[in-house]
Each structure stands twice: as structure tokens, then as C-alpha cells.
Amino acid sequence: MGMTPVTALFFYLSLALCVLGFGVFVYQLALTPADIQPDVGIKGLKRQAVLDEGGPFNTVEPLMRWLATRIAALPIADMREKVNAQIRHAGEYLGLTADEYLALCVLGSLGFALFGFVVDYLAPIGGVFVLMFAAFGAILPHMQLSGEIERRFTQVNRGLPFAIDLVALTMSAGLDFPGALRQVTEKTSDKNDALYEEMQRILQELELGRTRKQALLAFADRCPTEAVRDFVSSVVQAEEKGNPLADVLQIQATMLRMRRSVAAEESAARAGVLMMGPLMLIFATIMLIILGPFAVNIMSGHGI
Numbered sequence: 001m002g003m004t005p006v007t008a009l010f011f012y013l014s015l016a017l018c019v020l021g022f023g024v025f026v027y028q029l030a031l032t033p034a035d036i037q038p039d040v041g042i043k044g045l046k047r048q049a050v051l052d053e054g055g056p057f058n059t060v061e062p063l064m065r066w067l068a069t070r071i072a073a074l075p076i077a078d079m080r081e082k083v084n085a086q087i088r089h090a091g092e093y094l095g096l097t098a099d100e101y102l103a104l105c106v107l108g109s110l111g112f113a114l115f116g117f118v119v120d121y122l123a124p125i126g127g128v129f130v131l132m133f134a135a136f137g138a139i140l141p142h143m144q145l146s147g148e149i150e151r152r153f154t155q156v157n158r159g160l161p162f163a164i165d166l167v168a169l170t171m172s173a174g175l176d177f178p179g180a181l182r183q184v185t186e187k188t189s190d191k192n193d194a195l196y197e198e199m200q201r202i203l204q205e206l207e208l209g210r211t212r213k214q215a216l217l218a219f220a221d222r223c224p225t226e227a228v229r230d231f232v233s234s235v236v237q238a239e240e241k242g243n244p245l246a247d248v249l250q251i252q253a254t255m256l257r258m259r260r261s262v263a264a265e266e267s268a269a270r271a272g273v274l275m276m277g278p279l280m281l282i283f284a285t286i287m288l289i290i291l292g293p294f295a296v297n298i299m300s301g302h303g304i
Contacts, residue, residue: 042201047095057094060107067106068099076102088222090148091197104141112137152194157227159195161256164231168249177245178206198223212239227256 051058083098096104116133123129163184170180181199188196198219205215213236220232231252238248 042092043095043097045095046092050094060104064100064103064107067103068097071099071102071106086145086149089152089224090145091152091194091222093145093148101141101145105138108137108140109134110137112140153223153225155194156198156223157225157260159193160227160231161253161260163195163199164249164253164256168246168253171246171249177212178203194223227259230255 051061079102080098083101087093087096087098087101113130113134116130119133120129166184166187167177167180170183171177175183181203185196185199185203190196201222202215202219205218206212210218216232216235220229234248234252235245237243238245
């Protein structure tokens with residue numbers, strides 16, 4: 001059944017208004033210039049280091065900043081605060097801001113959705129591939145950020161007891177706390193280690209005039225693990241109560257090593273329990289392979 005002239009007029013008029021509105025929206029977005037890339041502080045240094053290495057991020061980065069400028073107008077302050085905390089825990093990953101991270105999620109979703117269109121065209125199943133790839137592209141930046149957070153926390157927890165031992169040893173030799181940290185960072189062989197970066201940031205904040213308590217609390221905020229919180233709390237309390245810091249650090253390093261040993265023993269105990277499931281499945285499979293032919297013969301009436 002065809003449309004009447006009046007219905008067709010309203011249909012085409014509505015379509016023209018939608019196209020016009022979309023065109024005006026795109027035009028207004030295009031007029032807004034891309035935000036400048038962060039060029040100060042740790043974020044700027046991280047961004048510049050990634051850009052100097054080259055790779056796909058150099059291609060995506062201008063478009064990401066352009067889209068982040070548009071996302072900045074959205075009233076999502078709570079989400080930005082949560083994302084900024086995650087980026088801070090990841091060591092200012094790629095020098096991203098919260099809006100740039102959300103822009104990466106949008107770009108990832110659109111890029112993988114386009115790939116899903118191609119797959120769906122080759123094997124059409126009703127657009128399922130488009131939705132699957134779009135969802136995967138949206139959560140891919142989150143997966144990368146979560147992996148970076150876990151990697152940094154693991155490196156800090158593993159290296160902290162040995163670093164505390166060295167700091168306590170150098171302080172016993174006569175150095176102050178900043179000088180001991182500087183000695184430890186200078187002797188570090190892996191300059192990409194998360195603990196080395198955090199110690200460098202503590203020294204930078206101390207040189208900028210922040211107190212030891214403020215610098216250490218900022219360290220605990222960037223790496224809120226139990227080991228780091230205990231270390232920061234011990235140093236802050238020793239400073240407030242006037243206790244010898246070197247002795248406190250030696251005790252703290254011993255406690256951290258003991259805690260790591262207990263955690264390793266607990267993991268080993270859990271591993272035995274977790275292996276019971278796969279072992280039972282393997283045993284059941286072997287029994288089926290051995291007893292299966294006998295069961296088939298009995299059920300078919302031929303006997304053994």
C-alpha cells in the first residue's frame with residue numbers, strides 16, 4: 001500500500017529535518033578545535049615518551065584528543081573521578097585524561113564495529129558479530145588499563161621489601177631519607193620498574209617543597225596496596241612520634257617479607273584444592289575410555 005501525497009510530504013520533510021539537524025551537529029563539532037595534548041607534569045612526560053616510541057597510538061592520538069574535547073562537555077563528573085583514579089593507579093597510563101580514555105573506548109567500539117560489519121557481511125547471522133565486536137572494542141581500553149594496574153601493583157609489592165632494606169641500610173650509614181631514596185634509585189638497573197618510578201616521584205615532590213608525609217600519602221594514593229599503606233603509615237607515625245626511622249624501616253621490611261611468605265604458602269595451599277577439579281575430570285575421562293567399550297558391549301547384548 002503506497003503513501004498518500006500528504007503522508008509522503010511529511011515523511012520526506014521529517015527525513016530532511018533529521019539530515020539537516022545531523023549536519024548542523026557535525027558542523028558544530030568540526031568547528032571546535034582539538035584539545036592540545038597534555039604537555040606538563042607526569043602526564044605530558046608519559047605522552048611524549050609513548051609518541052616518541054611510535055606505533056598505532058600516534059595515528060589514533062589526534063582523533064582521540066578531538067573526540068575528548070566533545071566528551072568534555074558531558075556532565076559525567078563522577079565517572080571522570082573514577083576513571084582518573086584508575087589512570088593514576090596505572091601510573092598515568094599513556095598520559096591519558098579521563099575524557100581521552102572515554103574517547104578511546106568510543107573509538108575502539110566504532111573500529112571493531114566496522115570490522116564486525118565486514119565479518120557479518122561474509123557470514124551474515126543478523127548483526128550479532130557487529131554487537132560482539134563493538135562491545136569488545138569498548139571494553140578493550142579498560143582491559144589494558146586494568147592489566148597495567150595489576151602489573152604495577154605486583155612490581156611495587158615485590159620490590160618494596162628489598163628497597164626498604166636498602167633505604168634503612170643507607171640511613172644507618174648516615175644519609176637522610178631523601179638521600180637514601182636517591183641512592184636506591186640510582187642503583188636500580190630497571191628504569192621502567194614501577195617502584196623506581198614511584199620513588200622518583202617521591203623525590204620530585206620532596207624537591208618541590210612538599211613534606212615527607214604529603215609525598216608518602218600521595219604514593220599510597222597512587223598504589224593503594226596493603227604493603228604500601230603499611231609502609232607509609234609506619235614512616236608517617238615514626239616521623240610524628242620521633243622514633244628512629246631506620247629501625248622502623250628494618251622492622252617494616254621484615255614484616256613485608258613475612259607477609260609475602262605467608263601469602264605464597266596460602267597460594268600453594270589453594271593450588272592443591274583448585275587442581276582437584278581438573279584431576280577429577282581427567283580421571284573420569286580415563287575411566288570412560290577404559291570402560292566405555294565394555295559398557296557398549298553389555299548394552300548391545302553381546303556380553304564382554
